[in-house]
Amino acid sequence: MRKVLLIDDEVMILQLVEQALLRLNYSVETAENGMKGIDKFDAGNFDLVITDVCMPETDGNRVVDHIRNSPRNRTPVIGMSGTPWKLANHLFDRVLPKPFHLQRLMETAEKLTSRAA
Structure with a gap:
């Protein structure tokens, strides 16, 4: 079973994406x-x-920086943002501007995890 880490400060987004x-x-x-x-x-x-x-505090850009500097630096990372102009980090494998269709997120997750398998 493929394992995903989902990070978001909005509980509704966490629950919605987790269920999908x-x-x-x-x-x-x-x-x-x-x-x-x-x-x-x-x-x-x-x-x-x-x-x-x-x-707040530690944003997604710092998260992806941390991952890319870790021993598991090839782990695929999808960035989600309602403010895509703040996406200064090119280290994400994919970026989805909010709002997005859940189907698009699921297709992107499938592509990135099947490529890693």
């Missing part, structure tokens, strides 16, 4: 901010990370 991923038979861990996401990434082994970009 569960329907595709992903195992999902969630984190409600970037720092908790980094801690979970370091403690786990994930096939994909999906992170909001604009979050």
Whole structure:
């Protein structure tokens, strides 16, 4: 079973995306901010990370920087943002501007995790 780390400071987004991923038979861990996401990434082994970009304290750009400088630096990362002009980080594998269709996110997750398999 493929394992996804989902990071977002908006609870509704976490719940919605988590439910969609569960329907595709992903195992999902969630984190409600970037720092908790980094801690979970370091403690786990994930096939994909999906992170909001604009979050208080530790944002998604710092999350992807941390992942790219880790021993598991090839883990695919999807960045989500309602403010795509703040996406200064080219280290994301894909970027989805909010709002997006869940189908697009699911297709992107499938492509990135099947490529890693």
